[in-house]
Amino acid sequence: MQNSEVFILAIESSCDDTAAAVLHNDKVLSNVVANQLIHNQYGGVVPELASRAHQQNIVPVIDAALRKANVQKEQLTAIAFTQGPGLMGSLLVGSSFSKSLSLALNIPLIAVNHMHAHILAHFIDEEGYDKPEFPFLALTISGGHTQVVKVNGFFDMEIIGETTDDAVGEAFDKSAKILGLPYPGGPLIDKYAKEGNPKAFTFTKPKVPGLDFSFSGLKTAILYFIQKNKQENPNFVEENLNDICASIQHTIIEILMDKLKLAVKETGIKQIAIGGGVSANSGIRNTLKESESKYGWKTFIPKFEYTTDNAAMIGIVGYQKYLSKRFEDSSVVSKARIQF
Numbered sequence: 001m002q003n004s005e006v007f008i009l010a011i012e013s014s015c016d017d018t019a020a021a022v023l024h025n026d027k028v029l030s031n032v033v034a035n036q037l038i039h040n041q042y043g044g045v046v047p048e049l050a051s052r053a054h055q056q057n058i059v060p061v062i063d064a065a066l067r068k069a070n071v072q073k074e075q076l077t078a079i080a081f082t083q084g085p086g087l088m089g090s091l092l093v094g095s096s097f098s099k100s101l102s103l104a105l106n107i108p109l110i111a112v113n114h115m116h117a118h119i120l121a122h123f124i125d126e127e128g129y130d131k132p133e134f135p136f137l138a139l140t141i142s143g144g145h146t147q148v149v150k151v152n153g154f155f156d157m158e159i160i161g162e163t164t165d166d167a168v169g170e171a172f173d174k175s176a177k178i179l180g181l182p183y184p185g186g187p188l189i190d191k192y193a194k195e196g197n198p199k200a201f202t203f204t205k206p207k208v209p210g211l212d213f214s215f216s217g218l219k220t221a222i223l224y225f226i227q228k229n230k231q232e233n234p235n236f237v238e239e240n241l242n243d244i245c246a247s248i249q250h251t252i253i254e255i256l257m258d259k260l261k262l263a264v265k266e267t268g269i270k271q272i273a274i275g276g277g278v279s280a281n282s283g284i285r286n287t288l289k290e291s292e293s294k295y296g297w298k299t300f301i302p303k304f305e306y307t308t309d310n311a312a313m314i315g316i317v318g319y320q321k322y323l324s325k326r327f328e329d330s331s332v333v334s335k336a337r338i339q340f
Helices: 037-042 046-071 089-104 114-123 170-179 186-195 215-230 238-267 282-293 311-325
Strands: 007-012 018-024 027-034 078-084 107-113 136-141 146-153 155-162 273-274 296-299
Touching: 007 146, 007 170, 018 046, 018 311, 027 046, 027 238, 027 311, 037 215, 078 089, 078 311, 089 107, 089 170, 107 114, 107 238, 114 136, 114 273, 114 311, 136 238, 146 238, 155 186, 155 238, 170 186, 170 215, 170 238, 186 238, 186 282, 215 238, 215 282, 238 282, 282 296
Parallel strands: 007 078, 078 107, 136 273, 273 296
Antiparallel strands: 007 018, 018 027, 136 146, 146 155
């Protein structure tokens, strides 16, 4: 089913960002995100505050997306929204609004798996960015997920490796907290790591069989390392911040790359795409790019704005689902945990 005039309004509200996008087929016309800065003072996302902020933001954000795209709501072909996974209160705001608008406009409603969207963001028509060919391997890395996925088609994906405990984003943020850095700390570790020596300090990499990951042991090792050195020198963190951040980041990147190399060896697939909020990390992006010449891989790194939670990625899945008529009715429910 091909239609040259498909306009998708996409809504993303899985965590603490309220986002709306308008797509014309696979091209993004607008991609608007409202951040919730209130969580910074609590050192993490407070679910109740997040859902309240979504209620305040959703109408202005959607209005801004439609205005920026220069599209009237009567022109919309379908509404796509994040069904899960995510914070239940946040998801409900997006799904309730989407259901109401699809009923009012009498247009199809499309439910999207947030993790599928991070992977399929690579299929947004963006100048200067290649699209992977099936099959390819996707490394999805975020605050809540770390997965290696074998992607055979738009709706044919298989998780072949995932974290057994903490996600990589949590490892970055918790390490930053141990260092006394404010939330969200992951981007700050990346910032200071650029000025540091990645070989200054050594952290043991967890031994996890197969393609699965574990980061809880690394977090504990970093905590004990900092505690021990601060006892000997109370100013240890301040005096060595760049080197500590560089060493932590280097270790995490090595863990990710070791698993990717194993996945390539086991599957024979040399096309690698990354997605998720942590894929904004410059160290990870640079290392993956270097792997093209080092290992003969073809790598796909999304445009920065499509890495963190955004609605454009929800919209591209919505477009593909529209083409194959994968619609929902108003009985569809949000799910904090959703089958991949």
